[in-house]
Amino acid sequence: MSVKYTPVQWNRFKWGYDAVLIASTALFLWIFVDLAPGILSHERPIDRNIHNARAFGVCAFLMLTVILCIGPLARLDRRFLPLLYNRRHFGVLTAAVATTHAYFILNFYFNFSPVDKFEAALLSNASYGQLSGFPFEALGIFALLCLLILSATSHDFWMKFLTPPVWKALHYLIYPTYAAVVGHVMLGTLQDQDHQGFTVIVLVGAVLVAALHLGAAVRERVRLPAPAPWLPVAHALSIADGRARIAVLPTGDRVAVFRMGDHLSAIANACAHQNGPLGEGRIIDCLVTCPWHGFQYDVTNGRSPAPFTERVPTYGLRLEDGMVYVNPQANPPGTYVAPLFAPHDPITPVAEGKSAKRDQNDPAADDPAEGGPAHV
């Protein structure tokens, strides 16, 4: 959690994540740059700049493919949540690798032109009206610019300053970016049929990204209920202790209804940090804990414990014939709502206690098998 902004909120998990990330990237580049020339046994040795450009280009494509797979994988299977945890650093490193690719390209293919090399990159091919020989460089430039914008706006400050809707809309740029990268590769280097292996890698990567996103989006698709003053969420006994049920309101907003012992409380499902799904987390030490980054809230008023300042909206609840109803009108963030008394079934599994020792910043410690939430 944050009280004041810091460059990076380091913890042990982030150090480990970044160490694996950097080591894997360095290993890939070392194999490609130093070992591959011998394996590939080119008939005519290629220039070192070209080889480096290819190494960083392939690396950036693979990194971007993995990044785009992480989001839907985490939605489809909670075991992938740890990969999501520090994805921003993954994105920043990808932008750096892609920039290095562009550096080698500019300093070899366009460096010996009578005009400025940046100008030469834009001038060299202007056949925008045809598919064969299309200036794939423009697709690469567009993708690089988008990657730079995405990585530059990845600090927590930007989410708060721009607001999540604007920030997320900006970060939807990742999708045209990936499509542009695939176009850049397909209309560029893969026009040479010597690269059959890389052709297969690109095809598999792109199909995997498309399939995972479609699968996750279809699974999340829910029918919105008709507008009503109070909406049924679930039977009170079906909410496990320390867990939540998520309700989707007619507006599309989501509400997480948590049980803490014999009481129920409802807060917005979107974490104030990065809109992580609070309802998929659980109550640890009497606080709702976001499964993405461990941000915590008092379930009765939606406030983070002092000295932290994050807040989320709360909702009113009522009980009728054992069914829990939620008032779809959100209370302003941080508003206290008295918990609803609803004795829980003594045979319902109890989640608290065993969770107290876990690393709250480590989403890998979350156990998805324990009474997970369900959409209603």
Added chain:
Amino acid sequence: MSGAAFVIEAARWWLWAGAAVAAAFLAIGIDRVDEDARGAYAFRPLLVPAILLVWPLVLWRWGRLELGGGDWAARYRPPRAVHLPVALILAAALAFALVAGLAVRQTWPANVSPMQIAPPGTVEP
């Protein structure tokens, strides 16, 4: 001036304007619009690249916050409703890129010996 030179010049001016906005926002604006940034200076250099790139967005949000505008509920409303349309468009765009790239892929006879090209007006070797 060629179109390419114009684009490069425009990019240069864009970055200079971004530098001016970055100086003003990081020295004055950020403390006025975000209480968590007051007294926090180490992270501010990290914001410079983003301001250089998206400075109109920064000016717009800065203005909105100075005027007290904004919908608090929007902060808790992630745009998840567009996931499916976005996934469909992404899949279509990727399919187009893959098919188009493979369709125009060039083929040429194998084992053709290289031929030296002579400058215009000279006799072929």
